[in-house]
Amino acid sequence: MKNNYLEKFEKMRIAGKLASQTLDMLTDFIKPGISTNEIDKIGYEFIRDNGGYSAPLYYRGYKKSLCTSLNHVVCHGIPSERTLNEGDALNVDVTAIINDYYGDTSRMFEIGKVSVKTKNLINATYESMIKGIQILKPGIKLGDIGYEIQSYVEEKGFSVVRDFCGHGISNTFHEPPNILHYGKKNTGQELIPGMTFTIEPMINFGKYNVKVLNDGWTAVTRDKSLSAQFEHTIGITENGYEIFTESDKGYTKPPYN
Numbered sequence: 001m002k003n004n005y006l007e008k009f010e011k012m013r014i015a016g017k018l019a020s021q022t023l024d025m026l027t028d029f030i031k032p033g034i035s036t037n038e039i040d041k042i043g044y045e046f047i048r049d050n051g052g053y054s055a056p057l058y059y060r061g062y063k064k065s066l067c068t069s070l071n072h073v074v075c076h077g078i079p080s081e082r083t084l085n086e087g088d089a090l091n092v093d094v095t096a097i098i099n100d101y102y103g104d105t106s107r108m109f110e111i112g113k114v115s116v117k118t119k120n121l122i123n124a125t126y127e128s129m130i131k132g133i134q135i136l137k138p139g140i141k142l143g144d145i146g147y148e149i150q151s152y153v154e155e156k157g158f159s160v161v162r163d164f165c166g167h168g169i170s171n172t173f174h175e176p177p178n179i180l181h182y183g184k185k186n187t188g189q190e191l192i193p194g195m196t197f198t199i200e201p202m203i204n205f206g207k208y209n210v211k212v213l214n215d216g217w218t219a220v221t222r223d224k225s226l227s228a229q230f231e232h233t234i235g236i237t238e239n240g241y242e243i244f245t246e247s248d249k250g251y252t253k254p255p256y257n
């Protein structure tokens with residue numbers, strides 16, 4: 001039974017690659033003047049043309065293919081006619097399904113020239129995700145991931161969103177366990193080889209409190225402060241981890257060029 005997960009990993013690699021290639025492709029289009037609806041349409045078509053399907057579309061009544069979360073939107077921003085402006089910070093979250101397996105990844109984009117404050121939050125959010133990933137191996141516990149992220153972020157004076165978390169993912173979109181981005185060392189479930197889940201910290205410039213708008217999806221910071229997020233889909237191996245959603249183009253955090 002050992003290594004029984006290798007077939008699953010092979011499918012996760014394919015799904016993860018399609019999701020990350022979608023973000024790579026979208027990068028050239030994410031400029032001042034484009035609407036988030038246009039980004040959604042281009043992403044939808046790319047995934048479809050590459051043999052996949054956008055997981056968010058019709059998921060629990062969601063009517064778009066991607067999530068586009070701007071500025072104080074924490075997550076689940078719905079693509080709209082809103083066009084991007086110089087200085088905006090945008091998260092684009094792509095989840096692709098291919099051969100029944102899911103790849104889920106998001107990145108931040110700086111629209112034109114952004115403030116130093118915006119750059120600092122985006123950088124810290126990316127680095128916090130990496131800190132949560134670098135410790136991954138069998139035997140550590142879920143609380144260790146949260147601890148790495150939370151301690152790094154709070155040291156910088158930012159806050160970790162509590163109301164949304166990472167999640168198990170494989171041939172379903174969201175499955176156990178929940179991956180909290182805050183926590184205490186040596187607490188929670190122990191990691192074992194073959195587990196597949198996302199790490200997707202949402203980090204706020206101000207307080208961590210969020211509220212969901214009347215559209216039932218858009219989560220915003222209560223204090224209207226800026227929020228940032230990155231997401232990777234990961235698998236636990238015998239000795240460490242594998243990231244399924246790394247960019248072919250080496251895109252990690254902005255600037256992408």
Ligand code: MF3
Pocket residue numbers: 055056057059062066067076093094095104198200217231
């Ligand atoms: N991709 C999101 C996640 O990271 C989920 C989006 S669900 C949607 O889990 F319906 F809002 F698109």
Ligand code: CO
Pocket residue numbers: 104166167198200231
């Ligand atoms: Co996710």
Ligand code: CO
Pocket residue numbers: 093094095104105106200231
């Ligand atoms: Co996602």
